[in-house]
Amino acid sequence: MVINTVLSVMAYEYPTEKLSIYLSDDGGSEITFYALLEASRFSKYWLPFCKKYRVEPRSPAAYFSRVAESFHDPLMATDWSSIKKLYVDTKKRIEKTTKQGQISDELRQEHKGFREWDLILIDGRHEKAMDTEGQPLPTLVYLAREKRPQYHHHFKAGAMNALIRVSSRISNAPVILNVDCDMYSNNSESVRDAMCFLMDEERGHEIGYVQYPQSFENITKNDVYGGSLRVIYEVELAGLDGNGGPCYVGTGCFHRREALGWKSMYFNPERKGFVGVSPTTLLQTLVQHKRWSEGDFQVFFSKYCPFVYGHGKIPLQLQASYCFFLLWAPNCLATLYYVAVPSLCILRGISLFPKISSNWILPFAYVIIAKYGYSLGEFVWCGGTFQGWWNEQRMWVFKRTTSYLFGFCDTILKSIGIARSGFVVTAKVADEEVSERYEQELMEFGTPSPMFNIIATLSLINLFSFVGGVKKIITDYYGEEVLGDELGLQILLCGLLVLINLPIYQGLFFRKDKGRMPNCVTYQSLILAIIIVAYLIA
Template sequence: MVINTVLSMMAYDYPPDKLGVYLSDDGGSDLIFYALLEAAHFSKEWLPFCRKFKVEPRSPEAYFRTAATNPPSHDSFMTKEWLMIKKLYEDMKIRIETTTKFGSVSNNLRQQHKGFCEWDLVSSRRDHQTILQILIDGRDPEALDVQGQALPTLVYLAREKRPQYHHNFKAGALNALIRVSSKISDGPVILNVDCDMYSNNSESIRDALCFFLDQEKGHEIAYVQYPQNFDNITQNEIYGNSLRVLMEVEHPGFDGNGGPCYIGTGCFHRRETLCGKKYSKEFKAEWRSENNRNSEESSSALEESCKSLATCAFEQNTEWGKEMGLKYGCAVEDIITGLSIQCRGWKSVYFIPERKAFLGVAPTTLMQNLIQHKRWSEGQFQIFLSKYCPLVYGHKRIPLKLQLSYVPYNLWAPNSLAMLYYVVVPSLCLLKGKALFPQISSPWVLPFPCVVLANRAYSLWEFLSCGGTLQGWWNEQRIWMFKRTTSYLFGFLSTVLELLGLSKATFTVTEKVVDEDVSQRYEQEVMEFGTKSPMFNIIATLAMLNLLSCIGAIKRVIVDNKTLDLLALQMLLSGLLVCLNLPVYKGLFFRKDSGSMPPSVTLFSIIFALLASSIAMY
């Protein structure tokens, strides 16, 4: 996955001598280094092939997957080259996967490159020196592909980590990359992408530069943000992963209000704005930037001189993480960094090209999805409660409408309290026979169904207009309920506990590699549970509570049909929640595969739902 992202970046339709690709391996793995070394060798064949036949996409895995088993041409010359490149790729893939399964790089492979010696000094992934290796030096006249064309610079970096220093998660890794790249290539524009987001459009750099180089407004633009898209989305999006309304409706609205937020991947930045430069009307970009590299300096000497830029102590008593680079102290460093850039006077652009610029890997299990959104909601709420609250930090710095654009996302976490009320309280009152809404025969009941129907009708139209399906919209409603009652609730509690000094900030990486049977269930759009988790305990308990309240209400109506007039809206709400939770009931009682709810979760949910129902009734 990582090397396909790297190869797709190296293969951009852009002069290779002006292109540098840097891989930040925060796990410090010699297996990743070996895979990158294999990619460097393969790029000598892959890049000319992409140029000659205008290949799209330029991730080998994605390209050969879309091209299936046969070359997409009747040209015998292309067929011959296509088959040769595919064999080279498959051979490389087998070597990498074999080495990965073995768990370590063999001595024979270690002799291929001096960089493997660095791992002799590594104590652990959390305690090691800076490992910096220039695998391809774009300024080296011998760094050529098989057609004699220059290759892009390719650099591996595992910044120094020591137990006594806080490494500041992804923001710290990106700041180390910014400093190291300033010495090696010093490109005036920086693109950052996550390791699972390969380039799907070879002209993305040129598209972004059209904004930066615009004669009228280009000097105001700090960054160009592309949407986050995924290539493993199923037809009906069982986990609502596409975020299609967010990316295709809300973020363009953000753009219209003064500039989109920075979402952490698929974003082209001006280097100087990312490093803290304030906007001024007199600003003029110096595109012919001079870096600090001596033209006669060897790659080995350059590696040694740059290692100090990625040490733990380098940032001590500096502005890095405060006024320079990405901001520290927040789980969503991207959002807070983009906001601070806009507050320094810069503008941003959101661009949706006809051909998607980047495609990534969406979570393929419910737990992955919930963990990801827990981190996002927690970070967003931290921003709202900090000095970087858009309404405070952005006051008189950015337009009010742009300040307000940030706020709904900042309040994802406390929104969980409202959702919990609607999921729990009406159900408990229904068991007791207490009405929360006007009688169905009363004219005062009309606003409730009118507002609900109008809101959901608009939501459905919005989703369908973005290319979704009716079933996909229904799945998204379910996932929003799950996220608001678990991810956002845990994000809210974590933020409050951290403010009280009772817990410390953590950064949980969303796992993207899954077993084959899990992938198969995902493709079949069967919801994945399978693990013990407090989040699943909550989901299952709420599902059982609504099922019990629905059964209790039906029983009450059978005994006394006059109660239907009084409790109709509550019964409708409870019935809708039961319908949304159908996959949960299947996981609790009917499924026998490894993706079903664990027995302990089933037992827990039944006990607590019965206990809550008994308290409500008696």
């Protein structure tokens, strides 16, 4: 995956002598260095092939998976077969070395980098750095930074800073593209497109960076985990662009090396600039959003809060737009209230909302219909399905009651010195069984997690409360309208949450595959939910 991303950006439709690619590997892995060495050799054949036939996309894996060997041009058919064989052979060698877990003595003799930890694999400044057509190759650099326990390395930001320092000594290009290892370039014209903004005669001097949206190639039809973030990238970031510029999302972004707080630009072309891999399990998704929400909330608490650092520098509406994302974590408080308290109050017969027969119900009805009607229209307009929208609503509930809760608590604990900062990388590689269940849009549990305990316990509380509320109306009060009138909206909310949690009930009680809810989570959550409900009923 990493090597395909590297090859895709090496093959940009742009003067190669002006391109320098830096791979940041915090692990300092000899196997990754070897894989990059193999990529540098394959690039001598891949780049001429891409430019000769103007192929898209220019990630070999993505290209060969989409384009079959059926060409009217005999020469292209021959070249296609040859380059495909070279790629397969390169892939096999990398996979073989990876399985062995070490570099053989024979491979160590192939490049001095294994002995001297040399940075530069292809030096674009050297006359010998040519492809098979005699054209110059881009500079290719491997970077592994030193880490020490007593010094904070600042995670991804620290890696970016190290890359900026090293690149200033080698290439010192005025524009930097930051791409995650799993986000290959899908459009060979992306550099030219970004430069059109940065070099515009009228407004180019105002633009500090050009942000592309994240797109994912492994999203299922109904996007079971809401991983595409469709509305965020198609609507909300475009809205920020209208307010003065989008926020930096961490990948797919062209920066000026010298960015002076400048405006930013959001660019979402018809052909996606970058395509990556979305998490394929529920836990991966929740962990990813925990990291995002925690990092964003830390920014809000820091001196770089848009309302503080941006005061007098950017418009108020743009400050507020940034804070929409920075305040994801505190959303857990309101969501937890609505998910738990109204349902539990049903068991005690406590009414929290206006009566169904009261005119005060109209504002609630308007907000519910307007909010979700607009949300559905927005999602479908972005190319989604009704089931996809429903899956996204479910995921917002799950993320706000787990990911955002953990992110909120960790940020508070770190701010008072009780906990330390951590960074959990989201796994993007799944085994065959997990991939099959993902394609079938079956929600994947499988591994015990405190997040699953919270989700399962809340879902069971809502189920018990809904059953108890309906029983009170039908049995205890013989269908008396007063109770149904007072608790009607709460029971409706509780019933909606039960529908949202249907995959949880399936994972707890009905599924037999390895992706079901772990037994320990089932038992712990069931016991805790029963204790809470029994206490309220007593």
